[in-house]
Amino acid sequence: MLELKKLYFTAPVSDDENGALRNIIDGMDFTFEKGKFYVITGPNGSGKTSLAKLIMGINPISSGSIIFEGKDISNLSITERAKLGIAYSFQQPARFKGITFRDLLSMATGIDNEKKFLEMVGRVGICPLSFLDKEVDARLSGGEIKKIELATTIASNPKLAIYDEPDTGIDLWTIGPMVSLLKKELTPKTTSIVVSHNRAFLDVADVIIIIDKGRIVYTGDLKKALPLLTDLSICAYHYKCEGDQDARCLR
Ligand SMILES: Nc1ncnc2c1ncn2[C@@H]1O[C@H](COP(=O)(O)OP(=O)(O)O)[C@@H](O)[C@H]1O
Numbered sequence: 001m002l003e004l005k006k007l008y009f010t011a012p013v014s015d016d017e018n019g020a021l022r023n024i025i026d027g028m029d030f031t032f033e034k035g036k037f038y039v040i041t042g043p044n045g046s047g048k049t050s051l052a053k054l055i056m057g058i059n060p061i062s063s064g065s066i067i068f069e070g071k072d073i074s075n076l077s078i079t080e081r082a083k084l085g086i087a088y089s090f091q092q093p094a095r096f097k098g099i100t101f102r103d104l105l106s107m108a109t110g111i112d113n114e115k116k117f118l119e120m121v122g123r124v125g126i127c128p129l130s131f132l133d134k135e136v137d138a139r140l141s142g143g144e145i146k147k148i149e150l151a152t153t154i155a156s157n158p159k160l161a162i163y164d165e166p167d168t169g170i171d172l173w174t175i176g177p178m179v180s181l182l183k184k185e186l187t188p189k190t191t192s193i194v195v196s197h198n199r200a201f202l203d204v205a206d207v208i209i210i211i212d213k214g215r216i217v218y219t220g221d222l223k224k225a226l227p228l229l230t231d232l233s234i235c236a237y238h239y240k241c242e243g244d245q246d247a248r249c250l251r
């Protein structure tokens with residue numbers, strides 16, 4: 001249902017005008033099948049968010065293409081992709097002064113159905129009555145805003161949903177229900193791509209995709225992924241250095 005074809009995203013290494021370019025997404029080829037639950041993982045800075053943003057149209061493709069349900073969407077805007085049924089939950093959701101959670105849900109669903117709102121909000125562990133009329137502004141905690149973002153994404157009833165680290169900042173009690181909601185209730189109607197390091201998501205993935213340095217280095221089940229994940233997580237400076245070229249490298 002979604003194909004990445006020789007996908008590249010190139011950006012300057014620094015803000016310096018003459019700065020060299022780097023392939024942040026470095027030639028990805030992959031086909032996501034309809035109705036499956038994919039979990040993308042990999043070291044910090046490996047390109048997971050950049051890939052998610054390329055699929056949603058937030059990042060411009062440098063070269064290659066993205067095909068969604070047989071249609072080349074590479075040059076479509078975010079809105080056009082949303083209309084085709086692609087939804088995206090940000091790793092760091094935006095906050096809007098003066099806009100309530102109810103407004104966001106209403107915009108996402110296009111309807112004003114209170115019962116449906118309450119049911120949806122309840123599922124991500126937010127007290128429905130106290131939250132619906134709260135403003136989605138700086139006063140909300142990091143976890144609260146992530147729950148709101150998730151509910152809004154789900155409310156749009158997407159064909160393809162991309163969740164960038166949906167568990168970040170979320171209390172331990174909500175992670176289990178969140179995994180069940182995304183995996184058991186929404187899949188296979190929705191094809192899901194979850195960016196996460198959380199074992200709870202890795203455990204239920206149909207396919208795990210490991211990204212390192214902008215490339216897909218593994219696709220498959222958890223058992224074979226685990227040794228690779230342990231290896232990749234050794235060094236926090238992994239992206240910036242190449243093996244033993246950096247004195248801080250722990251490899
Ligand atoms: N628009 C951009 N311009 C320059 N560098 C970027 C841009 N977007 C991401 N990067 C860099 O690309 C790398 C991958 O970022 P990201 O995709 O956010 O990683 P991840 O989500 O895997 O932690 C990081 O080093 C980040 O600083």
Ligand SMILES: [Mg+2]
Nearest residue numbers: 048049050091
């Ligand atoms: Mg990220």
